[in-house]
Amino acid sequence: MLQKLEILNYNTTKNKRIDKITLTYEVFGRPMHSAPVVLVNHALTGNSTVCGDHGWWNGLIGKGKCIDTNVYTIMSFNIPGNGYNHNDEYLYHDYKIFNARDIAAIFAKGLQLLEINSLHAVIGGSVGGGIAWELAALKPKLIKNLIPVATDWKSSDWLRANCLVQEQILLNSHNPVHDARLHAMLIYRSPNSLKQKFNRTYNVEKNVFNIESWLLHHGKKLDDRFTLPAYKQLNHILANIDIVSGRDGFLEVIKPIESKIFIVSVDSDMFFTLDEDLITYQEIKKVKQTVEHRIINSIHGHDAFLIEFEQLSGLLADVF
Numbered sequence: 001m002l003q004k005l006e007i008l009n010y011n012t013t014k015n016k017r018i019d020k021i022t023l024t025y026e027v028f029g030r031p032m033h034s035a036p037v038v039l040v041n042h043a044l045t046g047n048s049t050v051c052g053d054h055g056w057w058n059g060l061i062g063k064g065k066c067i068d069t070n071v072y073t074i075m076s077f078n079i080p081g082n083g084y085n086h087n088d089e090y091l092y093h094d095y096k097i098f099n100a101r102d103i104a105a106i107f108a109k110g111l112q113l114l115e116i117n118s119l120h121a122v123i124g125g126s127v128g129g130g131i132a133w134e135l136a137a138l139k140p141k142l143i144k145n146l147i148p149v150a151t152d153w154k155s156s157d158w159l160r161a162n163c164l165v166q167e168q169i170l171l172n173s174h175n176p177v178h179d180a181r182l183h184a185m186l187i188y189r190s191p192n193s194l195k196q197k198f199n200r201t202y203n204v205e206k207n208v209f210n211i212e213s214w215l216l217h218h219g220k221k222l223d224d225r226f227t228l229p230a231y232k233q234l235n236h237i238l239a240n241i242d243i244v245s246g247r248d249g250f251l252e253v254i255k256p257i258e259s260k261i262f263i264v265s266v267d268s269d270m271f272f273t274l275d276e277d278l279i280t281y282q283e284i285k286k287v288k289q290t291v292e293h294r295i296i297n298s299i300h301g302h303d304a305f306l307i308e309f310e311q312l313s314g315l316l317a318d319v320f
Helices: 100-113 127-138 157-172 176-188 191-198 210-225 228-239 250-254 274-284 301-306 309-316
Strands: 003-011 017-029 037-041 073-077 119-125 143-149 260-266 291-296
Touching (some): 003 100, 017 100, 037 100, 037 127, 073 100, 100 127, 100 228, 119 127, 127 143, 127 228, 157 176, 157 228, 176 228, 176 301, 250 274, 260 274, 260 301, 291 309
Parallel strands (some): 037 119, 119 143, 143 260, 260 291
Antiparallel strands (some): 017 073
């Protein structure tokens, strides 16, 4: 069931005042304040429905699964403006109103209102993982286990470049959500993944190659359920993950974080690359030993964090 909080008088990192933000969330598993809490941050086109009917992470979260709803209280906030339950009222005039740090700060205020002072874990994939990094930097004592998956603490030049292409499609296309999704699918998957799936096969009935049919299907599917303001805003947040902005430096930000850190990469990820995560891991090791780097082996690219549930569950079994 979708629940609501009101965040009042929020000043963004750009010093813009918002009188009221409606923060929606869902809770699964054990009742609030009866078990350790796991916060799950959704990805760009995701939402707070992380398990159960239509749950986008059902392979990882549920009864008897890695993140067991019999053991934990699992909660997930909707990023304000993601369009879930029409929560995009802030965005029609300025889709750049929030960056990733703002979203982390809003989540932190939500947790405070719910009187949650400790989290067993925060886990998030892609932009959700970037927000998890930002939350850990803002609240270094809050999280016992920080699990950023297929993500990094920063938006790299490569990621920003792709987000710029996405933004230009969203601003200029006659069918913006549909067309942006076509480009996005190519950076979410890998050449080998598409070769394995299609191998140049042709759909005689539709008179197109199957890769083309698949892309057009995903474009229409997202266009049917996701709004243009939400896509523009989430893409902007994705392009603006940076826990060191306005601070002294990466290691200075990392040192106070008390969490055990489990960086999970995908070896074929062409979006948040394995190489960048290796650099992050090696840098953190300079100042703390409570960090581990675990790797999903997959041909499926960035989207492997939504596909390789068996591997991901195995990699995180000791945390949960």
